[in-house]
Amino acid sequence: MVMMPASPASPRARQSVVAELEGGLLRCADTFPYFMLVAFEASGLPRFAALLALWPLLRLLELAGRGGLALRAAALVATAGVPRAEVEAVSRGVLPKFMADDVDPAAWAAFGSCEGRRVVVATRLPRVMVERFAKEHLGAHEVVGCELEYSRLRRCTGLLRGGGDEAVAGRVRTLFAGGNRPDLGIGRSEMARSFLPFCKEQLKPPFAAGGAATTDAPPFRPVIFHDGRLVCRPTPFMSLVILLWLPLGALVAFVRIAVGLMVPIWTIPHIAPIFGGAIITHGRAPAPVRAARDDDGGGSPSGVLFVCTHRTLMDPVVLATVLGRRVAAVTYSISRLSEVLSPIPTVRLTRDRDVDAARMRAELARGDVAVCPEGTTCREPFLLRFSALFAELSDRIVPVAMNYRVGLFHPTTARGWKAMDPIFFFMNPRPVYEVTFLNQLPAEATCAAGKSPVDVANYVQRILAATLGFECTSLTRKDKYRVLAGNDGIVNAAKPAAPGKAAWQGRIKEVLGFLLH
DSSP: OOOOOTTTTTTTOOOOEEEEEEIIIBSSSOOHHHHOOOOOOOOTTHHHHHHHHHHHHHHHHHTTTTTTHHHHHHHHHHHOOOOOHHHHHHHHHHHHHHHHHBOOHHHHHHHHHHHHHHHEEESSHHHHHHHHHHHHHHSSSSEOOEEEEETTTBEEEEESSSSSHHHHHHHHHTTOSSSSOOOOOEOSTTTGTTGGSSSSEEOOSGGGGTTTOOSSSSOOOOOOOOOOBBOOOOOOOHHHHHHHHHHHHHHHHHHHHHHHHHHHHHHHHHHHHGGGGEEEEESOOOOOOOOOGGSSSSSSOSSOOEEOSSSSSTTHHHHHHTTTTTTEEEEESSSHHHHHSSSSSSEEHHHHHHHHHHHHHHHHHEEEEETTSSSSSSSSEOOOOOOOOGTTTTTEEEEEEEEEEEBBBBBSSSSOOOGOOOOOOOTTOOOOOEEEOOOOOOOSSSSGOOOHHHHHOOOOOOHHHHTTTTEOOHHHHHHHHHHSSSSOOOOSSOOOOOOOHHHHHHHHHHHTTTTTT
16 A cells, blocks of 8 residues: 555645644644553563553653653653663554554644655654654654663663754754755644744644645555554553453453363354353355265365455364364464364464465365465454465365454464464453355356466455455565564474574563463
């Protein structure tokens, strides 16, 4: 997805703009939730709790007009001692989603309609925390803000530099040296007033009264990939709710998983409401197909190939639960613990096309198989590009639209330990899964009618996206992991040599359980 240029008739076409982020482009000027996200995702629950305990003092400092001191205190508690790579990873993979949800449409209309130089000023957040969002999603050319300091060991000291009014205003003037003043300035805070007079035109709240025409603004670039465990913005109230729920949520998750492993799989949809969950089914599930026999003449695959959207690690399990029968799940790189706890058979693939095709054909000869052609999960209402391998293996293809709803914790991760994904799913107060069965593909829509595997895969992607109200993309697993984790998402089978200390810290925190990450 790309930013579309503003209309040539726009009154602000080819003009430059300087905009304050907090309280300007973002509706809410409160930066406390963003520091809470850094504390939770980059360090863990103890630091998260410590920062929440400090909130009353931070609030008093702001009411007393000491917002700068409150900012420095929040930054110190949230980042001191945290590896620089962890802060950057959270700023890249977690914060943009929450910022995008808070963008002011009218302020964005004024900012986005300017085709000249765009500068975003972070008046209350370190530049590292906002730069990715400002450049990738707001289309900013430059980002001005205070800087986090780091030690020689590449860890945050928790100290900030260059965050004063005069320092910010001086950097804005430097960017527009030579008498080229910004055409438009957007902001509301006291610090914004340090650079707004430098602009030819000023726009302050309410932004709608400033004449910004939303029709002139380009489409906002959505956040497709994001990481982190928290679903809700961690305001002080929601942070307290999360802390109070965690011990009970851990117990609830244990009970739900234990019950699910002990009872027959076909009973789970009926007993799920008793334990606070729900499985909602639409459409008619196909009847089981008889097993292949040697006298069938060729041993062609007899099972149904269920092609599912990939929302969480639980997709094939929920599908088997709804069907009430054996369904083998095709997997790539799930943890050994997840394989051991799985109530359904799993088939581990190798990413070697010929080997994987042979394994899937062999499993189809035994019965039904569930495959997620996206190759990885996606939280947002988008479908990643479908691998075409499944279309070559069977003509009995049944598309299944999977979706879920949770309230507190995301059951997927790109940087954390994936074995914790089902646990976080069941830690939610009311986890809900929705399964929609589509009709089996007609013969003329499969490779048996001469269709290419790519055409079949694209067709299945389109009908699943239409069912869920999602949007198709050409993005892949590699795109997701390059954005969120800085790698291609492939885990080597061999034991890595001397893994970095930061990586081990992240894994140990999740292995220890819910109270550390």
